[in-house]
Amino acid sequence: MHIETVDQSQYPQLLTIWEASVRATHDFLAEADLLELKPLILEQYFAAVDLRVAKGSDGELLGFCGVSDGNIEMLFIAPEARGQGVGARLTTYAIEHQGATKVDVNEQNVQALGFYEHVGFAVVSRSPVDGQGKPYPLLHMELAGR
Numbered sequence: 660m661h662i663e664t665v666d667q668s669q670y671p672q673l674l675t676i677w678e679a680s681v682r683a684t685h686d687f688l689a690e691a692d693l694l695e696l697k698p699l700i701l702e703q704y705f706a707a708v709d710l711r712v713a714k715g716s717d718g719e720l721l722g723f724c725g726v727s728d729g730n731i732e733m734l735f736i737a738p739e740a741r742g743q744g745v746g747a748r749l750t751t752y753a754i755e756h757q758g759a760t761k762v763d764v765n766e767q768n769v770q771a772l773g774f775y776e777h778v779g780f781a782v783v784s785r786s787p788v789d790g791q792g793k794p795y796p797l798l799h800m801e802l803a804g805r
Contacts (some may be wrong), residue, residue, distance in 0.1 A: 661712065673705065674722070684771065687768075688795070713745050
């Protein structure tokens with residue numbers, strides 16, 4: 660597995676990973692909210708972050724991570740690649756090469772919360788709504804000791 664920068668031509672593949680990952684991990688998210696987010700991810704959010712992709716030895720896209728201003732804004736792993744260290748590798752890369760020290764996690768996404776705690780983040784505060792003002796509370800996390 661290796662990590663590299665993303666070319667805009669890869670955005671449709673990343674959107675496919677995003678949707679599959681969200682459907683596998685965000686069971687609290689309403690279908691209407693997912694459909695509302697999908698074009699925003701493709702048309703705005705990908706371009707707004709420093710985006711990296713993890714590729715397998717066969718060139719298959721396994722997952723991606725986007726960082727902005729020291730915050731991991733997105734980390735999504737293809738469902739078939741979950742549990743294989745892809746998220747940990749992307750997170751380590753984001754910390755070591757992209758200056759990431761913070762992440763916001765949906766409170767209902769207990770898998771993500773456990774993952775980020777495992778790799779060294781701790782909850783520092785909570786917001787009752789997400790970035791779109793929807794009733795999906797966010798936990799604001801920072802790297803412990805930073």
